[in-house]
Amino acid sequence: MSSLFPGLTAAPSAGRTALRFGDRALTYAELAAAAGALADRIADASRVAVWATPTLETAVAVVAALEAGVAAVPLNPKSGEKELGHILADSAPSLVLAAPADELPAPLLGLARVDVDAQAGGALPDPPASGEDPALIVYTSGTTGPPKGAVIPRRAVAHTLDALADAWQWTADDVLVHGLPLFHVHGLVLGILGPLRRGGSVRHLGRFDTEGVARELTDGATMLFGVPTMYHRIAQALPETPQLAKALGRARLLVSGSAALPVHDHERITAATGQRIVERYGMTETLMNTSVRADGEPRAGTVGVPLPGVELRLVEEDGVPVASYDGETVGEIQVRGPNLFSEYLGRPDATAAAFTEDGWFRTGDMAVRDPDGYVRIVGRKATDLIKSGGYKIGAGEIENALLEHPGVREAAVTGEPDADLGERIVAWIVAEDPQSPPSARELADHVARRLAPHKRPRVVHHLTALPRNDMGKVMKRALSHD
Structure with a gap:
């Protein structure tokens, strides 16, 4: 090679x-x-x-x-x-x-x-x-x-x-x-090895800050990679920093990944800069699977279409492929292609369990797919698929709806056992004004109006911050229902 x-x-x-x-x-x-x-x-x-x-x-x-x-x-x-x-x-x-x-x-x-x-x-x-x-x-x-x-x-x-x-x-x-x-x-494969494979250049800030982003994009940088936490901070900073908006407006491409970027942050950044943010979807075992293309239709809340050479399908719980892509039917994402890992080191059992008999990798991510192939991830199978009242509900779409409420700064959604519904939807909220947070009824009605009544949270917890890992992903297992 x-x-x-x-x-x-x-x-x-x-x-x-x-x-x-x-x-x-x-x-x-x-x-x-x-x-x-x-x-x-x-x-x-x-x-x-x-x-x-x-x-x-x-x-x-x-x-x-x-x-x-x-x-x-x-x-x-x-x-x-x-x-x-x-x-x-x-x-x-x-x-x-x-x-x-x-x-x-x-x-x-x-x-x-x-x-x-x-x-x-x-x-x-x-x-x-x-x-x-x-x-x-x-x-x-x-x-x-x-x-x-x-x-x-x-x-x-x-x-x-x-x-x-x-x-x-x-x-x-x-x-x-x-x-x-x-x-x-x-950060490593896309952010360092990617520019080097292209023969281009990478400028690493050492530590993310909006001033560094503005400085580098003003000084000739053409692309920015970030995670949702970074873009959220950018969205918050834009009203007070016109030079940041101007710098972002110069960029050729803004890319977000590692977790879903809330739609309201997409909209705030686009409104201030004229730029749309491209989302892509990958994981350690598969590297990258899908992306919104630079020459494709901007569609906030999606991770685009499969990359060249990557096969992607959605499957039901029994492993049967989802028959139609209607933008509503939730299935687990499975992928195969030359982008996949070889094995889990020293773990043949785990490697075998990760693949279907016909060679598809089980990602554990749940998604819906639009008729034109765009993929919208609704959460992880283990933590974000909520079965309530006979419905399969993705936590991600409820989180996006909650974030559209002006009183909500951060939101996470989980499920907890319910004798009647099977699982009830629980919202974990960081309020914009902790002294006057939106009520549980107000948030439930807000979600019901935007999505559907069966997707409204039945329980709301108010927090000062959501637990996150180094990449800004919410650690839902650290959220306690006690």
């Missing part, structure tokens, strides 16, 4: 900036030299851990591992010692790559350490021959047990990034800005 990053050896790219983190940057020639030197040092390793801080060294480390044909295991610097210990025991890396100044926690101290020198010089090795060779081992969030290591082959990385180039008209002329962590698919 050819290199994942042709720009590293292409003469026209040599002087072009590849990576910029704050005031530190590397051209393609400098990145090739630094990655080549590190690749030579780790060439004999079977896999390496990468202490994935939002730094230039993390990007160099991952590129070096991929060029050397060594599987990289990105580690979340915020992980607790128990989780880190599990990941290290499970993946058994022989080395840990880190920036020279990084202080590593106890579980990593028994590993041989290689400090990443972003200024080193060396030659790149020949790329691995097989697209099935592991590129990354990325650990799932572990919501239903210890995290599992999803083995992502080189062909999945290449396919996803090329499919997104088609969907987003992504070229070497694009300059991406983002402030996402670098231990997961969105």
Whole structure:
């Protein structure tokens, strides 16, 4: 298989900036030299851990591992010692790559350490021959047990990034800005490896803030990647910061992912900037499955259509495919294609259970599909599918309806047992004015008017904040019904 990053050896790219983190940057020639030197040092390793801080060294480390044909295991610097210990025991890396100044926690101290020198010089090795060779081992969030290591082959990385180039008209002329962590698919594969595969440039903010977004988009960046929490903060900041609205209006593409972006945030940003936000849908095991296309119809609340080469279907609880796409019938998303992972490391049982007999991956996500193929996700099968009064209801559409109420800042919806209905709908609300929150009756009537009476919340809890993980996803299992 050819290199994942042709720009590293292409003469026209040599002087072009590849990576910029704050005031530190590397051209393609400098990145090739630094990655080549590190690749030579780790060439004999079977896999390496990468202490994935939002730094230039993390990007160099991952590129070096991929060029050397060594599987990289990105580690979340915020992980607790128990989780880190599990990941290290499970993946058994022989080395840990880190920036020279990084202080590593106890579980990593028994590993041989290689400090990443972003200024080193060396030659790149020949790329691995097989697209099935592991590129990354990325650990799932572990919501239903210890995290599992999803083995992502080189062909999945290449396919996803090329499919997104088609969907987003992504070229070497694009300059991406983002402030996402670098231990997961969105921040690392899309946000760092994506621009490098295109021969373009990425500017990482180190930490997300609206001032950094405005500065970089004003200074020539063309694309922004973010998660809903980031776009919510942007939407809140827009009325008081005209320079942010102007900067966003210059962007070629604004992309949101990792969770559904509420429709009201779509609308606020579009009204202030004239820009629509593109949503896409993927997960660790599949990389990217669908996206709204840059040249497609803007449709807030959807994740677009399947990417080139990706097959997608919805299935009923008994596994029978949904016969018609009517925008109403809820089914579980199943996918297959070259974007999929190879296996869960050391877990043949879990790998087998994740696939149907005919090779479709069971995502656990629930969705409806419009007649023209657009997919609208309504939640996770385990936490967001509510069976109430004989209806199958997706929590996501109720959350969007609640967020349209002017008194609601944040909303999450769950189900709880009900002797009459089977499950009743429960809303968890963060009010715009905590001293005067909207009443349960007011919110129930609001949802009933917008959706249907059977989708109204029967119970409302008021909170000061919703529990969220590092990617801004609401951790619904942490919401207590006690």
